Amino acid sequence: MTLVESYQQPETKARSARSDSVLLDVDNLHVHFETTRGMVRAVEGLSFDVKRGEIVAIVGESGSGKSVSALSIMRLLPKMTGRIPHGRITFDGRNLLELSDEEMREIRGRHISMIFQEPMTSLNPILTIGLQITEPLQIHLGMTHEQAHERAIELLGLVGIPDPARRLEQYPHQFSGGMRQRVMIAIGLACNPKLIIADEPTTALDVTIQAQILELMKDLSRRLNIALIIITHNLGVVARYADRVIVMYAARLVEEGVAENVFHKPRHPYSMGLLRSVPRLDRPRGAKLETIEGLPPNLAIMMSGCRFAPRCPFKIEKCAEEPALLRTDLGGLSRCHRHEEIAAGKLAWTGGGGGGEVSAARKTTPLLSVRDLAKHFEVRSGLRGSGGTVRAVQDVSFDIYPGETLGLVGESGCGKTTVGRLILKLEQPSAGEIRFAGTDITKASAAEMKALRRKIQVIFQDPYSSLNPRMTVGEIIGEPLHVYKLAAGKREQHARVQELLQQVGLRPEMAARYPHQLSGGQRQRVGIARALAMEPSFIVCDEAVSALDVSIQGQIINLLEDLQRRLGLAYLFIAHDLAVVRHISMRVVVMYFGRVMEVADRDTIYAEPLHPYTKVLLDAAPVPDPTIEKGREPRLIKGELPSHLAPPSGCVFNTRCPLASEECRQIVPPLREIKPGHAVACIKV
Amino acid sequence: MTMVSPDAAFRPRQPRHPVIEFARAQPTGMAGLAFIVILFVAGVFADFVAPYDPLTLDYGAMLAPPSWEHWMGTDAFGRDVFSRIIYGARTALAVGFLASLFGSGIGAAIGVVSAYFGGRIDMAIERFMDILLSFPIIVLALAVVAVLGKFPVGGLDLNLIVAIAIPMIPKVARVVRSAALAIRGLPYIDAARAAGYHHSRIIFRHIAPNVVAPFLIMFTAFIAQAILLEASLSFLGLGVTEPTPAWGLMLSGTSQEFYSQAPWMILFPGVAISLAVFAFNLFGDALRDYLDPRFKV
Numbered sequence: 001m002t003l004v005e006s007y008q009q010p011e012t013k014a015r016s017a018r019s020d021s022v023l024l025d026v027d028n029l030h031v032h033f034e035t036t037r038g039m040v041r042a043v044e045g046l047s048f049d050v051k052r053g054e055i056v057a058i059v060g061e062s063g064s065g066k067s068v069s070a071l072s073i074m075r076l077l078p079k080m081t082g083r084i085p086h087g088r089i090t091f092d093g094r095n096l097l098e099l100s101d102e103e104m105r106e107i108r109g110r111h112i113s114m115i116f117q118e119p120m121t122s123l124n125p126i127l128t129i130g131l132q133i134t135e136p137l138q139i140h141l142g143m144t145h146e147q148a149h150e151r152a153i154e155l156l157g158l159v160g161i162p163d164p165a166r167r168l169e170q171y172p173h174q175f176s177g178g179m180r181q182r183v184m185i186a187i188g189l190a191c192n193p194k195l196i197i198a199d200e201p202t203t204a205l206d207v208t209i210q211a212q213i214l215e216l217m218k219d220l221s222r223r224l225n226i227a228l229i230i231i232t233h234n235l236g237v238v239a240r241y242a243d244r245v246i247v248m249y250a251a252r253l254v255e256e257g258v259a260e261n262v263f264h265k266p267r268h269p270y271s272m273g274l275l276r277s278v279p280r281l282d283r284p285r286g287a288k289l290e291t292i293e294g295l296p297p298n299l300a301i302m303m304s305g306c307r308f309a310p311r312c313p314f315k316i317e318k319c320a321e322e323p324a325l326l327r328t329d330l331g332g333l334s335r336c337h338r339h340e341e342i343a344a345g346k347l348a349w350t351g352g353g354g355g356g357e358v359s360a361a362r363k364t365t366p367l368l369s370v371r372d373l374a375k376h377f378e379v380r381s382g383l384r385g386s387g388g389t390v391r392a393v394q395d396v397s398f399d400i401y402p403g404e405t406l407g408l409v410g411e412s413g414c415g416k417t418t419v420g421r422l423i424l425k426l427e428q429p430s431a432g433e434i435r436f437a438g439t440d441i442t443k444a445s446a447a448e449m450k451a452l453r454r455k456i457q458v459i460f461q462d463p464y465s466s467l468n469p470r471m472t473v474g475e476i477i478g479e480p481l482h483v484y485k486l487a488a489g490k491r492e493q494h495a496r497v498q499e500l501l502q503q504v505g506l507r508p509e510m511a512a513r514y515p516h517q518l519s520g521g522q523r524q525r526v527g528i529a530r531a532l533a534m535e536p537s538f539i540v541c542d543e544a545v546s547a548l549d550v551s552i553q554g555q556i557i558n559l560l561e562d563l564q565r566r567l568g569l570a571y572l573f574i575a576h577d578l579a580v581v582r583h584i585s586m587r588v589v590v591m592y593f594g595r596v597m598e599v600a601d602r603d604t605i606y607a608e609p610l611h612p613y614t615k616v617l618l619d620a621a622p623v624p625d626p627t628i629e630k631g632r633e634p635r636l637i638k639g640e641l642p643s644h645l646a647p648p649s650g651c652v653f654n655t656r657c658p659l660a661s662e663e664c665r666q667i668v669p670p671l672r673e674i675k676p677g678h679a680v681a682c683i684k685v
Numbered sequence: 686m687t688m689v690s691p692d693a694a695f696r697p698r699q700p701r702h703p704v705i706e707f708a709r710a711q712p713t714g715m716a717g718l719a720f721i722v723i724l725f726v727a728g729v730f731a732d733f734v735a736p737y738d739p740l741t742l743d744y745g746a747m748l749a750p751p752s753w754e755h756w757m758g759t760d761a762f763g764r765d766v767f768s769r770i771i772y773g774a775r776t777a778l779a780v781g782f783l784a785s786l787f788g789s790g791i792g793a794a795i796g797v798v799s800a801y802f803g804g805r806i807d808m809a810i811e812r813f814m815d816i817l818l819s820f821p822i823i824v825l826a827l828a829v830v831a832v833l834g835k836f837p838v839g840g841l842d843l844n845l846i847v848a849i850a851i852p853m854i855p856k857v858a859r860v861v862r863s864a865a866l867a868i869r870g871l872p873y874i875d876a877a878r879a880a881g882y883h884h885s886r887i888i889f890r891h892i893a894p895n896v897v898a899p900f901l902i903m904f905t906a907f908i909a910q911a912i913l914l915e916a917s918l919s920f921l922g923l924g925v926t927e928p929t930p931a932w933g934l935m936l937s938g939t940s941q942e943f944y945s946q947a948p949w950m951i952l953f954p955g956v957a958i959s960l961a962v963f964a965f966n967l968f969g970d971a972l973r974d975y976l977d978p979r980f981k982v
Contacts, residue, residue, distance in 0.1 A: 424879045453881030466872035469977075470894040479890075480880050527876075534880065 023194055023227050024050040024073070029087035031068050031077065040299045042068045044251045046087075047325075050195065053225040055218065057238040057259070059274075060248035061549035062520075063296060066231045069248075070197045073229075074114055075104050092194065110140040113188035115181075117200035122184055123172040129156075129183055130168030136190045155186040159216060176640050177412075178209035185217065195227045202237065206411035207576065209640070211620040214241055233550060235278055236622030239263055240629035247271045250297050250307040253325065257332025259626045267334040267342050269312045269349075275624060276349055277554035279583035281606065282623040288561070289583065290349060291554035295519055306337070314338055314347045366399035366435075367538055367570050368423070373397065373432035375418050379645065390644040392418045394594045396432070397671070402537065405564065405571040407585030407602070409578060409617070413641055415594040416574045420540045423572065424458055425449065436538070454484060457531035461543035463523035467515040473526050474511030477501070480533045500529040505559060521552035528559065538570045546577060557584055578621045582606050587677075590614050593642065593652040596671055600678040610680045613653050651682070659684045707975055714971020720964035728775035735768035739930040748947040758949035761939035766949060770957050772930040777912045777961060779841055780849065780925075784911040788850030789904040792857025797896065799858065800865035801888055811862075814855035822852040823917055830923045845924055849914045857903045864896040898973045905969025909962030916958075932958050 031043040043065040050056050060066040071077050073089055075096060089096040091112065096104065108114075116122045123132060133155060134148035143151065149168070156164035159182040172180060181201065188196050198217065202210040218241045221228045232238060238245055238259065245262040247255040247270065255268040266272045273292040279285075294311040297303055306312070309319040318337045325333045329343045341347050375393040393415040400406045410416045421427045423434055425441055434441040436452055444452060460466035467476055477497045480486065487493035498508040504525040515523055524544065531539055541560065545553045561584065563569060575581050581588060588605045590598045590613065598611040609615045622629060639656040642648050648655050654664040663683060671681045708715040727734050736756075743763030751758045757766035799810040817825065829848035836844040868874065869892065877887045916933015918924030925931040927938065935954035944951045 421875075424875075426875055426878055450881050453879065456879070458876060458879045460872040460876065462872060466876060468873045468877075468891050468895070471890075479882075483880070483882055483886065530876065 021051045022049045023052045023054075023092060024229075025088075025090040026069070026073065027088040027090070029069065029072060029089065030085050031065070031072050031087075032083045032085055034081045034083070035300065038300045041251055042299060043072070046248075046253050048246055048253065048256060050227045050229060052194070052227055053221065054244065055221055055228045055230065055242050056244045056246065057230045057232060057242035058246045058248060059232060059235065059238055061233060061296065061551060063250075063299065064248040065251040066248050067199055070114070070199050070229065070231050073197060074108060074112060075099075076114075106140070109136045109193075110191045111193050112195045112197065113191070113193045115184050115188050115196060115198040115201050117203050123180055125172050127171075128168065129170055129172065129175070133168070133183070133187050133190060136187065140191045151190070152186075155189055156183075158189065158220070159183070159186045160212075161186075178205055178213060178640055181205060181209075181213050182216070185213070185220070189220065189224070189226075192224070193226060195229070196221075197229045197231070199231045200233070201230065203232070203234070206641075207578070207617060208411065208620045210237075211622070214622075217241070234622070235263075235275065235550070235624035236629075239624045239626045240622050242626075247274070250303075251299055252307060252335060253333070254308065254335045255333065256325075257328070257330060261330045261332055263624060263626050265330060265343075267328040267330065267332060267339045268308075268336045269314050269338075269342070269347070270308045272342070272349055273311075273313075274550055277551050278624055279554075279557070279577075279579040280623055280625075281579045281582060281618065281621055282625055282628055285583060285602075289554040289558050291558060292551040293555070295521070295552075306335070313349060314341075364401060367402045367404075367437060368400040368572075369435040370399070370419075370423070371397050371433050371435070373419065373422060373434065374430045375415070375422055375427060376430040388645045391594050391647065392644070393422070393429075395671075396591070396594075396596050398589050398596070398599060400538070400570050400572060402570055403564065403568045404587070405573050405585045407581035407588040408572060408574045408591065409576065409581050409588060410591035411576060411617075411641065413593070413644070414591040416591050417542055419591075420458070420542045420572065420574050424456060424540055454480075454534045455537050456540070457534055457536040457538070458540045458542065459524070459527050459531055459544045461547050463520045463527060463547060464515075466527050467523055467530075469515055471514075472511065473501075473506075473513050473515065473518070476515075476526060477511070477529045477533050480530065484534065486533070486535070496533070500533055503532065503563070504529045505555075519552075520548055521555060524548060524552075524556055525559065528556075528563070532563070532567070536569065538572070540572045540574070542574045543576070544573070545580060546575060553580070560584065578606075578618060579623075590617065593647070595652055596679075596681060597653065598678075598680050599671070604675075604678055610674060610678070610685045611682050612657050612659050612684070616656075616658075707971070711971035711975055714968050714975070717964040717967030717969075717971065720960060721968060724774045724778060724961060724964075727771045728778050731768075731772045731775055735765075735771045737765035737768040739764060739769045739772040740928050748943060748950075750947070751949055757953045758947065760935070760947070760950050761943055766935070766953050769930040769935060770932065770953055773932045773935065773954070773957070774961075776841075776925055776929065776931040777915075777933075777958075780846060780915045781908040781911040781961075783841075784846045784849040784915075785853065785904055785907040787846060788853030788911075789857045789900060789907055791850070792854040792903075793861045793893075793896070793900050795854065796858040796861030797865045797888055797892055800862045800869055801884070801892060803869075807862075810858070814858050817852070817855040818859075820852075822914065823921075825852045826914060826918060827921070827923060830918065842925070845915065845918065848918070848923075849911050852914075853903075853907050853910070857900070857907070860899050860903055861896050864899045865892050868892050868895045897976060901969050901973045901976075905965040905972075908965045909958075912958060912961065 026049065027047050029043055029046040033040040033042055046069055058066045058069065072084060073096065084097060087097065091107070096107065099107070130149065130152055133152040137143045137148040137151055152168055153164045156167060161167055161179060161182055175183060201217065202213050205213060214237060217228060220226065230238065230242065242259045245257060245259050246253055247262065247268065249270045255262060255266065255271045262271060263275065266275060276290040277292055279289060292311050297307055297310070304322065305320040306323050309315045312319070316338065323335050323337045325335045326339055328334045328339050336342065338347060373393055373396040374391070377390045377392055379388055379390055396419055398406065408416045408419065418427065422429050429442055436456060439448060439452060441452060474497050477500055478493050481493045481496055487496045497511055501508050501510055506522060506525050515526065518526065545556050548556060557580065560571065564571065573581060573584050582602055585602050587599065587601055589596055590611065592613050597613045598605065598609065605614065606618065609618055642655050650665040650667055651669050654660040657664065667683060669681045669683045671679045673679045674685060741764065743759065746755065746759050746763045747761060749755050749759040755765050755767065757770065759765055795810060799807045826848040829851055830844065833844040833847065835842050874887065874891055877891050913933065915924050915931065916936060919926065919931055919934040920937035925934055927934065932954045936951050940950040
């Protein structure tokens with residue numbers, strides 16, 4: 001198939017009839033990148049439109065081309081390497097790709113604005129918020145300083161920032177992450193744009209804040225009739241807010257349709273698989289996550305046939321031919337030869353199978369026992385050292401039994417990661433004790449600790465920085481074997497490394513590779529193999545799957561569960577994703593602002609949460625089901641995390657709690673056992 | 686876009702000689718290396734390469750311009766400039782390499798240790814480095830030379846090398862410390878600590894290899910600086926002394942009187958210093974890229 005032919009897609013003609021309400025029309029867009037590894041076709045033949053006031057979601061995993069598409073619309077591709085060899089992007093009747101740079105600048109910010117993922121770095125730290133909001137108003141709309149100032153106050157009010165006149169004089173560091181994202185939205189709204197492109201707008205935010213921001217964006221879009229393109233990997237986000245969903249895989253659009261249809265009746269195997277591989281809060285917990293096996297293809301290599309075929313369970317001979325984008329029975333589009341059979345219900349993913357409930361040997365003696373743990377950090381400001389104490393962790397107690405997984409959930413800054421670091425003795429606690437198999441880690445001698453180290457291991461969140469880039473995979477996994485003399489001689493060590501690699505689902509040849517030559521999921525597997533090399537009985541998993549793509553995340557969770565079953569490991573699973581924690585944990589600890597709010601069995605905590613914070617947290621988490629999501633009333637939690645330097649008196653949650661009374665500001669609620677195994681720190685329960 | 690398909694990831698690499706691989710990957714670095722090798726060979730085999738004895742005075746050919754007899758002319762004493770540059774390469778390389786190795790080696794070790802242990806140790810080391818840095822380089826070197834005196838070994842004054850190396854230590858320590866601090870905060874160091882490895886293993890196996898890049902840049906840049914500093918000290922009568930041929934020395938002394946009549950007297954040693962510095966820098970940058978596994982496809 002030559003390139004020229006590939007540009008001629010049948011769907012191009014099918015779209016010729018377009019109505020006046022179409023605001024943005026992307027037609028057969030191709031984007032190429034020149035890299036040292038050859039030309040990467042990042043987007044191939046993407047066509048879609050966005051109507052005025054419509055919310056369209058583009059869903060896909062990293063490398064699927066979703067962000068690149070957005071940057072192409074804004075004409076913000078890197079000049080040196082990015083190229084659009086073919087395609088047309090019509091916005092409000094003008095082809096954006098033919099505009100001069102000058103004309104394009106006029107459109108950017110004025111008619112189309114973009115909101116990026118990182119609110120921490122998208123604002124200039126040395127300029128006031130006011131200056132950054134008024135700048136586009138003065139440039140694009142020619143407002144005077146006074147007019148712009150007035151409009152800025154109005155905008156901050158619109159995005160729900162209290163006391164806007166005073167806030168305008170402040171700098172970005174004086175705003176929290178959620179507030180900064182509101183400021184970004186205010187800047188995006190400044191010139192009354194017709195279209196806002198939001199690239200992962202809430203990925204860096206906590207669940208409760210995420211809900212506030214999305215609700216705000218949806219509300220503004222409806223009120224001001226602004227079209228919205230949300231680019232995300234989070235299917236739950238999409239379910240609640242999108243009118244239409246576009247699914248991308250390996251540079252191509254694979255399915256498009258109304259949100260309800262894509263979620264309930266997907267017509268492409270990839271969408272079907274993706275929806276099944278997410279752990280969900282709204283469904284009974286399956287024994288094993290169903291995953292899409294394998295990895296997405298390398299876009300630098302020219303491919304023929306269906307891109308998803310190597311991972312597709314319904315592959316037939318015809319899949320060696322490139323499938324066209326075909327109209328489905330539901331009026332959407334699917335790039336699958338067998339979409340009619342899918343529609344007829346003839347094809348269904350078979351369950352992961354084999355799993356079965358992890359039978360925990362409970363109520364023996366705990367393997368790890370944490371009592372009244374506290375960690376305070378001294379913060380000094382200025383040379384004189386007049387500062388305060390940040391109580392990152394306060395009065396935390398819990399037990400973990402052999403072979404059990406304890407989930408530790410909470411938002412960022414709640415102290416969950418610090419608890420993990422204290423258990424690993426990467427930090428010294430300020431108070432309390434941590435008993436592991438009878439020995440108090442906090443008081444253990446160097447010799448005792450050395451023996452304990454082997455039994456307690458860790459898996460980190462970021463698979464990119466948790467492996468030493470200068471060591472090969474074999475050296476990384478072999479190092480603990482060598483240091484602890486777990487293998488006699490080089491030969492045995494080599495054999496053991498091979499065995500460990502196979503245990504985590506990697507090929508033995510991988511030992512010779514360097515970490516940068518592996519994908520994120522593969523690196524995470526190496527991290528797991530390194531932990532296993534020590535033959536531990538307990539592993540701290542600190543956000544171990546949150547940096548991974550949905551389909552890869554499922555594979556890693558299954559691997560962890562599988563290893564637990566075979567090796568009898570106990571896990572402390574630290575995460576912010578409630579659905580993932582529900583899937584993997586047997587008991588769950590909910591933390592807020594350094595304190596334990598609630599402890600219960602998994603099923604109890606998700607079915608009958610007692611603490612108001614747990615309820616709010618569960619309520620804020622979106623589930624990938626548009627019917628449920630769109631049907632439910634937004635019960636938003638108000639406010640933000642309090643400052644660690646000025647902690648609230650009494651119950652730490654009283655500033656945001658819907659039940660808070662005067663009493664709550666007086667008493668620090670102790671963790672009380674309401675039922676056996678279910679403890680809550682709230683006086684109202 | 687960092688996807689690696691399983692098939693692409695397993696294409697076996699053909700083993701080639703590392704020098705050939707280096708030349709293919711880093712042609713400019715190879716050019717630098719070639720020049721360094723030429724200097725090295727010229728320095729070692731100076732007795733065979735140089736057309737004249739660098740010490741022989743020839744009052745019949747004082748301040749002679751470049752000619753077939755004297756390719757780079759002669760100096761105020763009629764000594765052949767070309768021969769003196771070749772013998773000078775010996776001094777330059779020996780002093781430059783040893784001083785830089787000593788200075789950046791100790792500096793890097795201090796920097797990594799300081800960053801790894803942090804707290805009071807870091808504080809104490811840093812303040813001491815601040816004190817060293819507060820002296821002008823030349824003053825510090827002068828003080829060291831004055832205190833230690835001379836300690837010649839095989840025609841080279843070892844104390845001169847120490848004097849040149851000491852001012853480098855705080856600079857290298859600073860740069861390496863900041864690089865090591867960044868590395869220290871990464872999860873793979875936490876993983877190594879969680880595995881209970883000994884401090885020395887974490888420092889040498891996990892931190893040191895990852896600060897090699899700034900170290901190599903400092904190391905190669907300081908070879909050049911050492912050559913220049915050696916010239917300055919020689920000029921002040923505390924370094925290499927006449928009549929030993931040394932590039933820096935050739936720039937001072939009588940050449941300052943006669944450079945308007947005989948510009949070749951300072952032109953060629955100056956070019957030699959510049960080219961040597963350039964070659965070391967080219968090679969240093971290329972070596973840094975070459976040693977980083979992330980630059981390999």
